[in-house]
Amino acid sequence: MAKKDRVHPTEDFNHKERREREKAAVKAATLKASRDLARQLGWPNVSIRKIAKEIQYTPPVIYQHFKNKEAILMELEIQGFAKLKRELQTVAEKGGDPIPKLLNLTGAAWDWAFKESDLYQVMFNLDSIHAASPDPRSLSDSASVVLDTLKEIHLFDSEVDEYLFTWWALLHGYISLIMSGQVSGKRSKMRQFLLEAVERFAKSI
Amino acid sequence: MAKKDRVHPTEDFNHKERREREKAAVKAATLKASRDLARQLGWPNVSIRKIAKEIQYTPPVIYQHFKNKEAILMELEIQGFAKLKRELQTVAEKGGDPIPKLLNLTGAAWDWAFKESDLYQVMFNLDSIHAASPDPRSLSDSASVVLDTLKEIHLFDSEVDEYLFTWWALLHGYISLIMSGQVSGKRSKMRQFLLEAVERFAKSI
DNA sequence: TGATACACCTAACACCGTTAGAAAATAACC
DNA sequence: GGTTATTTTCTAACGGTGTTAGGTGTATCA
Numbered sequence: 108m109a110k111k112d113r114v115h116p117t118e119d120f121n122h123k124e125r126r127e128r129e130k131a132a133v134k135a136a137t138l139k140a141s142r143d144l145a146r147q148l149g150w151p152n153v154s155i156r157k158i159a160k161e162i163q164y165t166p167p168v169i170y171q172h173f174k175n176k177e178a179i180l181m182e183l184e185i186q187g188f189a190k191l192k193r194e195l196q197t198v199a200e201k202g203g204d205p206i207p208k209l210l211n212l213t214g215a216a217w218d219w220a221f222k223e224s225d226l227y228q229v230m231f232n233l234d235s236i237h238a239a240s241p242d243p244r245s246l247s248d249s250a251s252v253v254l255d256t257l258k259e260i261h262l263f264d265s266e267v268d269e270y271l272f273t274w275w276a277l278l279h280g281y282i283s284l285i286m287s288g289q290v291s292g293k294r295s296k297m298r299q300f301l302l303e304a305v306e307r308f309a310k311s312i
Numbered sequence: 313m314a315k316k317d318r319v320h321p322t323e324d325f326n327h328k329e330r331r332e333r334e335k336a337a338v339k340a341a342t343l344k345a346s347r348d349l350a351r352q353l354g355w356p357n358v359s360i361r362k363i364a365k366e367i368q369y370t371p372p373v374i375y376q377h378f379k380n381k382e383a384i385l386m387e388l389e390i391q392g393f394a395k396l397k398r399e400l401q402t403v404a405e406k407g408g409d410p411i412p413k414l415l416n417l418t419g420a421a422w423d424w425a426f427k428e429s430d431l432y433q434v435m436f437n438l439d440s441i442h443a444a445s446p447d448p449r450s451l452s453d454s455a456s457v458v459l460d461t462l463k464e465i466h467l468f469d470s471e472v473d474e475y476l477f478t479w480w481a482l483l484h485g486y487i488s489l490i491m492s493g494q495v496s497g498k499r500s501k502m503r504q505f506l507l508e509a510v511e512r513f514a515k516s517i
Numbered sequence: 518t519g520a521t522a523c524a525c526c527t528a529a530c531a532c533c534g535t536t537a538g539a540a541a542a543t544a545a546c547c
Numbered sequence: 548g549g550t551t552a553t554t555t556t557c558t559a560a561c562g563g564t565g566t567t568a569g570g571t572g573t574a575t576c577a
Binding site for chain 2: 524525
């Protein structure tokens with residue numbers, strides 16, 4: 108009893124802590140293995156059994172860390188939106204005039220989507236899987252710096268939501284049409300098209 | 313031999329023809345059952361076995377009409393693009409000034425996407441499934457009337473491809489963000505946003 | 518009628534997500 | 548240290564998936 112209430116477990120082993128560290132390690136390994144397999148085989152071919160083999164455990168172990176397969180994807184989706192948000196924030200911190208800034212943000216989002224395409228596919232349910240819908244707030248949250256930039260361009264708050272949505276649609280429309288093989292053009296050319304479209308859009312508001 | 317070369321099989325039974333008719337009927341029933349199940353259960357829950365049960369055959373029968381499950385989806389995808397094309401052509405035939413016409417086309421495409429959402433999901437791989445990519449030409453082909461309308465607005469052919477792609481990206485971006493639950497707003501409001509974005513885009517070129 | 522072609526079904530394979538329950542390993546206690 | 552209790556991990560299974568091989572019956576033809 109007294110042992111359990113100890114606050115400062117410095118000098119004697121605290122097994123609980125180590126256990127929790129190990130548990131977290133298995134969870135992290137699961138997430139990493141999922142992404143590795145997705146990049147290698149594509150999301151439709153990622154299975155619990157393959158993930159388990161990759162982390163050298165049997166399948167049921169995964170269910171001690173995740174409720175089901177969907178929960179793994181959800182976790183990665185959250186990580187993805189957080190990463191994208193950081194990426195955009197880094198760009199926004201460089202400052203500058205709003206329209207060039209918006210173009211920089213667009214280019215950064217584009218580059219990120221193709222660099223971490225496995226995450227992007229999970230976030231936007233592009234390559235299949237995924238029954239449940241994500242929290243709509245994660246999208247708008249990760250684009251908060253874009254919202255700020257749009258506010259710098261135009262001040263009527265009531266319309267800013269609309270502009271943000273149009274910006275998302277342009278970006279995601281371009282990316283998903285290319286990622287799903289719906290369009291054949293060179294990627295760098297498409298990136299240029301997108302930037303021009305966003306610029307024209309920004310100048311028209 | 314002589315019988316086979318007969319050109320006018322009017323007055324005696326031609327079993328081959330009946331057989332082919334029956335074959336085509338099974339194929340059509342398969343496609344219909346797939347769509348029915350998709351509307352009812354969502355694409356991820358559509359299986360060969362369920363389709364077979366729906367058309368009152370055993371699963372292997374389906375493989376006499378389709379190479380595999382993917383081939384069923386491919387067929388529906390082609391049908392979808394053809395239907396969308398007809399829908400857009402009907403609107404384009406009404407004529408009018410190019411910018412209002414473009415807005416009418418956009419609205420028609422939007423309405424069609426949500427009316428035949430099961431087809432739209434197959435065409436753009438929105439709800440999962442689908443390993444193979446579609447033929448990129450089917451997209452541009454079904455939007456040929458939009459291309460014509462854009463040409464009426466602006467004449468530099470080299471840029472028209474870019475404008476067409478931007479139009480697609482706007483449209484598909486809006487639709488897919490909404491269909492995948494990424495955004496929560498009212499659908500009619502979103503439709504209005506899209507139309508305003510397209511109008512701003514058309515006026516800026 | 519007998520031979521042939523065809524449509525259809527049964528049964529199976531290998532995989533999937535998921536869960537119940539046994540086995541093994543670890544921690545806690547005397 | 549030896550014994551109990553707890554926690555971690557595994558084996559095995561259930562019901563589902565796409566797909567295929569091989570047998571069965573029926574309809575067409577000579």
